[in-house]
Amino acid sequence: MSKVIAAQIDNILKGDKFIRHKKNAKGNTAIYSRNHPTAKFVRVVVDSGIDLTSGKANNQAGVKLVYINRQKGWRVITTDIFATAKKLASAIKQAEVAEKFVKSCKFCKAKKFKAKTGNEVCANACWTTWAGKKKSGAKKKKTSQKIAAQKTKAARQKNLQRTPQQKSSQKVTPKSQRTYPQRKSYKASSQKKRQKITAEILPGDLVSVEEIELDNITHDYTGSILGIVMKADQHGKVDVNWTANTSSLPEWDMPFTDHYQGGQRRTYRFKVLSRKVEWVKVV
Ligand SMILES: [Zn+2]
Numbered sequence: 001m002s003k004v005i006a007a008q009i010d011n012i013l014k015g016d017k018f019i020r021h022k023k024n025a026k027g028n029t030a031i032y033s034r035n036h037p038t039a040k041f042v043r044v045v046v047d048s049g050i051d052l053t054s055g056k057a058n059n060q061a062g063v064k065l066v067y068i069n070r071q072k073g074w075r076v077i078t079t080d081i082f083a084t085a086k087k088l089a090s091a092i093k094q095a096e097v098a099e100k101f102v103k104s105c106k107f108c109k110a111k112k113f114k115a116k117t118g119n120e121v122c123a124n125a126c127w128t129t130w131a132g133k134k135k136s137g138a139k140k141k142k143t144s145q146k147i148a149a150q151k152t153k154a155a156r157q158k159n160l161q162r163t164p165q166q167k168s169s170q171k172v173t174p175k176s177q178r179t180y181p182q183r184k185s186y187k188a189s190s191q192k193k194r195q196k197i198t199a200e201i202l203p204g205d206l207v208s209v210e211e212i213e214l215d216n217i218t219h220d221y222t223g224s225i226l227g228i229v230m231k232a233d234q235h236g237k238v239d240v241n242w243t244a245n246t247s248s249l250p251e252w253d254m255p256f257t258d259h260y261q262g263g264q265r266r267t268y269r270f271k272v273l274s275r276k277v278e279w280v281k282v283v
Helices: 003-015 088-101 126-156 164-168 183-191
Strands: 029-035 042-051 061-068 074-076 081-083 112-114 120-122 196-198 206-213 216-220 225-232 238-245 259-261 267-272
Touching (some): 003 042, 061 088, 120 126
Antiparallel strands (some): 061 074, 112 120, 206 225, 206 267
């Protein structure tokens, strides 16, 4: 521990336009920081190793980058590069270069950081905004489902009289009551042997949806539908937490299996965004 080294470190950092923080929430050493020379919202942070009480340095400074998110929260995006006073300047350069290798969120362009769960997530947590949207959407849907259930119940009781309130919800036809014109051709061609098409869908996969018509991709919902796979069982059933859906595709049309039959007029399958996954025909 030395006051001379502390003065050296302080000099190097102040000479490089770092500001010294008054507090350190996580320890008793002096923290210095300044903006990254090129990357927006990225800050270079140095734990100087200078003890705030004694003013002495332990000659082991740590340099890292943080991303300042929308809520002004600091998210650590690189691991510490440790250096002595002598090598501090080059450690700062190294940390700055490391910025290029930090992944960005493909949705809001913020840097990603390793969350406590161990997953790399968006520093802006743009998920939460989507989750909020989903909640209100889900609430709406629940109501229409409830009304639909009431309608079914009413029909079952052969009570064909509808209250005006139920009539107003008629736009949403429950799945059980909907008719599909394509069903006919689907049945007609069912004599032909249809091919099963599968893909490996795993828990943790970030997924969107693709619309398939007669084995061609007719719509890609990337950017408007987003979910994360929670579970995939041995029968191919896939549980997804749909975090965002700004499309008009209703939840009942969302895919829920890792397989489907080829040659259908229209179907929806998962599109895995977080890694390369291909749909293959089962021979
Ligand atoms: Zn984001």
